[in-house]
Amino acid sequence: MWEDDTLMSHPANGTDMDADISQSTVRGQAQAPPSKSYTHRAILAAGYAEAATVTDPLVSADTRATMRAVEAFGGHVEHDETANALEIDGFGGTPSVPDDVIDCANSGTTIRLVTAAASLADGLTVLTGDDSLRSRPHGPLLRAIDQLGGRAESTRDNGQAPLVVGGPIFGGTTAIPGDVSSQFITALLMAGATTDAGIDIALQTELKSAPYVDITLEVMDDFGVSARQTKRGFSVAGHQTYDPSGGEYNVPGDFSSISYLLAAGALAGDDAVTVTSAYPSAQGDQAIVDILASMGAAIDWQRDDGEITVHSSSLEGIEVSVENTPDLLPTIAVLGAVADGTTTITNAEHVRYKETDRVTAMAEELTKMGASVEETQETLTIHGGETELTGATVDGRADHRIIMSLAVAGLVADGTTTIQGAEHVDVSFPDFFDVLAGLGADAERA
Secondary structure, three states: OOOOHHHHOOHHHOOOOOEEEEOOOEEEEEEOOEOHHHHHHHHHHHHHOOEEEEEOOOOOHHHHHHHHHHHHOOOEEEEEOOOOEEEEEOOOOOOOOOOOOEEOOOOHHHHHHHHHHHOOOOOEEEEEOOOOHHHOOOHHHHHHHHHOOOEEEEOOOOOOOOEEEEOOOOOEEEEEOOOOOOHHHHHHHHHHOOOOOOEEEEEOOOOOOHHHHHHHHHHHHHOOOOEEEOOOEEEEOOOOOOOOHHHEEEOOEOHHHHHHHHHHHHHHEEEEEEEEOOOOOOOHHHHHHHHHHHOOOEEEEEOOOOEEEEEOOOOEOOEEEOOOOHHHHHHHHHHHHHOEOEEEEEOOHHHHHOOOOHHHHHHHHHHHOOOOEEEOOOOEEEEHHHOOOEOOEEEOOOOHHHHHHHHHHHHHOEOEEEEEOHHHHHHOOOOHHHHHHHOOOEEEEO
16 A cells, blocks of 8 residues: 555644744745645546656645545555655546545545545445534535436535535536635546546636636646636536656645745845745746735746745735635735735635635734734735734644744744644645744744
């Protein structure tokens, strides 16, 4: 099975860890971690294939959940640490009925993508996860699978996990809202390519987080599978085969994670901070570069070299929509707390349905640190001109993005900030605190 047995554990759910961040400065160079979004899709695409190698993957708590799901469907995954690659023998587009329940841990991407994969199996699959995952909505995806002739139910009849999914579906037409999660569309497109008839998806509402579907289309194309946007939604033809060129797929750097390093440089740099492996891609969170520039940061992106350099800068508050970049809300909130004037983050309601309600989480935790913050259902407003950040004990909410953004706030807060539950950075950026310390930050874990 696994070349590295540690992949079978759940580090993010293991020993509790706090992190102490004291006011300090950063400088130097750091490499961006691989993209979590691309890694998830590449692992599952390789699962749909006969075999494929995924190079430079993010091996984290979330992506381990997707690896386990591929194995549950009859695939085989080996982590070659020397080559920094995942060698995946897939299930060839026809998943087996799992021997046991698939535990998706805290990974919302895993459970949604795997729910659609389960609808291809000739039998029933049960999917569940931790307390947080079992509170997240899946109803629209379940209804879409029903419309396609599969069986998809929530055991508690509330659209939340545990889920029971069965098939096989043969494709067809379905309608789904686009404002709950773009992952529903990703799941259906990836599974639809292996069905007999393909799948046509009609969007019932405007699509939120659209760049994440662009990522899906990009990964599918790299695996030799064609899907497209239509006037009504999206469409993927059936009878397609996942087979990347040369049998390999390389994962790009992750701009969601890059955002914390760039924010640290803009707020606490005593010289330049340079982030490498930052090549252009379909990631919506590339917007962090333009957002920092709009706030007045001295930032330069050498796209061909994949390097972004940022210097400490006086920032001004702005109004910014996170309709297509929900994962940037925590980072922008911290930037707004330090910037002069007011920063208003709009179109944020869907950010409430992540690992935690990130709108309320950032409002409450930044308030503990002395920020002046207001929230409505769809907005978060931070009055930076009325804010002096002070070290405090804050709750990471078992959410990697809350933890990392609060760590950046701790760099410029007076005194020491203690972040509870800091072990959950393992979800997307396991080495985050080591990287931060490597840039000179006063960061300690206990």
